[in-house]
Amino acid sequence: MPEPKPRLICTCEGTMRPDAPQLGGGDRPASQLCRAQLDHFRDALGAFAEITVACTQEAPLFAEVAEDAGYTGSLRFANIRETAGWSDEGTRATPKMAALLAMAETRATPFEIVSMESRGVALILGRDQTAVDVAQALSESLDITVLVLPGSEITPPRQTTWPVLQGRIRKGQGHLGAFELTVDAYAAPAPSSRARLEFDAGRDGAVSRCDLVIDLTGAQPLFHSTRPGYLRADPRDPAAVARLITEAAQMTGTFDKPKFISFAPELCAHSRNTLTGCTRCLTLCPTGAITSAGDTVAIDPHICAGCGQCAAACPTGAAAYALPTVENIAERLRAGLAAWFEQERRSAPVILFHDDAHGGALIDALARFGRGLPAHVIPMQVNEPSQIGPEHLAAALAYGAAGVRVLAKARPAHALDGLEASLDLIRAIGTATGYAEDICALIQTDDPDALGAALWHPATGARAQRASFLPPADKRGLLLLAVEEMIRTAPAPAETIPLPAGAPFGRVDLDVDACTTCLACVGACPAGALSDTPDKPALRFSESACVQCGICAATCPEGAITIAPQIDLAAWAMPKRVLKEEEPFACTSCGKLFGTKSGIERVIQRLEGHWMFAGREGAARRALLTLCDDCRTQEVVKAGFDPHEKV
Numbered sequence: 001m002p003e004p005k006p007r008l009i010c011t012c013e014g015t016m017r018p019d020a021p022q023l024g025g026g027d028r029p030a031s032q033l034c035r036a037q038l039d040h041f042r043d044a045l046g047a048f049a050e051i052t053v054a055c056t057q058e059a060p061l062f063a064e065v066a067e068d069a070g071y072t073g074s075l076r077f078a079n080i081r082e083t084a085g086w087s088d089e090g091t092r093a094t095p096k097m098a099a100l101l102a103m104a105e106t107r108a109t110p111f112e113i114v115s116m117e118s119r120g121v122a123l124i125l126g127r128d129q130t131a132v133d134v135a136q137a138l139s140e141s142l143d144i145t146v147l148v149l150p151g152s153e154i155t156p157p158r159q160t161t162w163p164v165l166q167g168r169i170r171k172g173q174g175h176l177g178a179f180e181l182t183v184d185a186y187a188a189p190a191p192s193s194r195a196r197l198e199f200d201a202g203r204d205g206a207v208s209r210c211d212l213v214i215d216l217t218g219a220q221p222l223f224h225s226t227r228p229g230y231l232r233a234d235p236r237d238p239a240a241v242a243r244l245i246t247e248a249a250q251m252t253g254t255f256d257k258p259k260f261i262s263f264a265p266e267l268c269a270h271s272r273n274t275l276t277g278c279t280r281c282l283t284l285c286p287t288g289a290i291t292s293a294g295d296t297v298a299i300d301p302h303i304c305a306g307c308g309q310c311a312a313a314c315p316t317g318a319a320a321y322a323l324p325t326v327e328n329i330a331e332r333l334r335a336g337l338a339a340w341f342e343q344e345r346r347s348a349p350v351i352l353f354h355d356d357a358h359g360g361a362l363i364d365a366l367a368r369f370g371r372g373l374p375a376h377v378i379p380m381q382v383n384e385p386s387q388i389g390p391e392h393l394a395a396a397l398a399y400g401a402a403g404v405r406v407l408a409k410a411r412p413a414h415a416l417d418g419l420e421a422s423l424d425l426i427r428a429i430g431t432a433t434g435y436a437e438d439i440c441a442l443i444q445t446d447d448p449d450a451l452g453a454a455l456w457h458p459a460t461g462a463r464a465q466r467a468s469f470l471p472p473a474d475k476r477g478l479l480l481l482a483v484e485e486m487i488r489t490a491p492a493p494a495e496t497i498p499l500p501a502g503a504p505f506g507r508v509d510l511d512v513d514a515c516t517t518c519l520a521c522v523g524a525c526p527a528g529a530l531s532d533t534p535d536k537p538a539l540r541f542s543e544s545a546c547v548q549c550g551i552c553a554a555t556c557p558e559g560a561i562t563i564a565p566q567i568d569l570a571a572w573a574m575p576k577r578v579l580k581e582e583e584p585f586a587c588t589s590c591g592k593l594f595g596t597k598s599g600i601e602r603v604i605q606r607l608e609g610h611w612m613f614a615g616r617e618g619a620a621r622r623a624l625l626t627l628c629d630d631c632r633t634q635e636v637v638k639a640g641f642d643p644h645e646k647v
Helices: 038-045 059-068 081-085 094-104 129-138 238-248 280-284 309-313 326-343 356-369 390-398 417-432 448-455 475-488 520-524 551-555 569-573 597-607 615-624 629-639
Strands: 050-053 074-077 113-118 121-126 143-148 164-173 179-187 206-210 212-215 230-232 253-258 261-263 290-293 296-299 319-321 350-354 377-381 403-408 440-444 496-498 506-510 538-541 561-568 577-581 584-586 593-596
Touching: 038 050, 038 059, 059 074, 081 094, 081 356, 094 326, 094 377, 121 129, 121 206, 129 143, 129 238, 143 206, 179 212, 212 238, 230 238, 280 290, 280 296, 280 309, 280 417, 309 319, 309 417, 326 377, 326 390, 326 475, 350 356, 356 377, 356 403, 356 448, 390 403, 390 417, 390 475, 403 417, 403 448, 417 440, 417 475, 417 496, 440 448, 475 569, 506 538, 506 577, 520 551, 551 561, 561 569, 593 597, 615 629
Parallel strands: 050 074, 121 143, 121 212, 143 164, 212 230, 350 377, 350 403, 403 440
Antiparallel strands: 113 253, 164 179, 179 206, 261 319, 290 296, 496 561, 506 561, 538 577, 584 593
């Protein structure tokens, strides 16, 4: 008898026909693995340390059986039913099933957890009696304070069981368990209020600290809808208010959330010496989780909602997505596409990135009520569609995909500017290297039929070349390698490609005559693209390291530097290129080398005509500029120069 395989394949009661031998699932697939043939799964538990079950619907059942059996190995699940078998092309979907199984078998990377503590101290913001009614409903669950807008019509309570105050929020910050709001027109009610609450004279600048903010004002929201601890409903919508009450009543205790972004401040190209460089993440973050913090930015993991646009746009890799990592996504692409081409060499698949809640639901609906996905479309689930960056798109194409599609909501909770910039960048590279114009595209829809219509096109023939590189762990490294391999395996490879403004690659152009080799740009460059040499004044440039932040151009006192976005593979492969090199200036007293000839001459030229350097005394001062630090100090002391004496 042949040994059982570590992949368990099921026809789901004959509703699909997977080729089990081709998929590594033994000679014959099960037909009801989760019920009548559950013993097949139990037998596998005793035979293998790693098992892949081609079913996600019954994953809880299989996990429970494994736990009861004391199984300590690795159990993985792959959905080949809704994504492949339940399709008008289900009988042709074996290559796709192989890709899905290979992707599922790629180990997930761990991520950190952020905890927030709520004691149930809630501030309810309102404009009418609804705020008081909600407070009454929540009074047994939360520690309530009501803050109503000035002029609100509020009936005085028969008994004061929680404060009802007046005020208008000027600004707010924080998150669940740590909100701080500044209140203007703050006032307490008069105890003698009769028909309506009458408030004392208000004062500005009061501060309120709370764990929860419940907003029933119907005005402009204080925070993004994803801010933990901020609950908002239209007071005119009773159903929405009821849902809010149910949710708020449960908001006490400790709450965990993933730390979506890992951040390495030493790689950040935001600013140097008070000069602003890269602001991509600040511009894209919809939640206000990212703020400027001197030379770098700061990302508050409590506020971050995980859209991933900062990581997708970060040119240096300082901000990187952790759920999963870029390396993990690239490894899944590599494994899945390699498995596809082991089964099918005549045509190439299209990768469809999607999330679970929205994209997964559309794919399920299309499989159950429509044609299903075409056999050449491989769905790949990620946490957020907007986390997809140019490195993911380029890697998919380099590994042999015929195209890439990203599925998002018709009306997403945040703008998709970062994702669209990534798509534009890869399309620009693709257009210059012979790929189809629609090599990568965004599909925004909430309709499964519209999704199907966007995908049901004939499969494209496979390209002659495909890459197989191992993805590096760092984001910048993956971006460079994936783009280079995408171009190398392209239908019409190109050495140099001009890019749109904002691209994360490019060159530095230097006006050699204007440059004095002061090397201020070297000290300011956050990516190490500009450097000097230890033996003589020289400015060197490494094009593959340049992220086009523009800090060098802003720093240069001579205005000698400009930047130009492009890809130059020859320059990427070269060692650091010398932009300017000159002889150092020799001290006219001791001969010690310091500064540069052009720099000293430029300073002397610019100071001509200044009163401090006119006449006999001025000539002596000019001579000081040609001395090294030690000789200059000795000469000043010996001559008794007064720097403030007017000649």
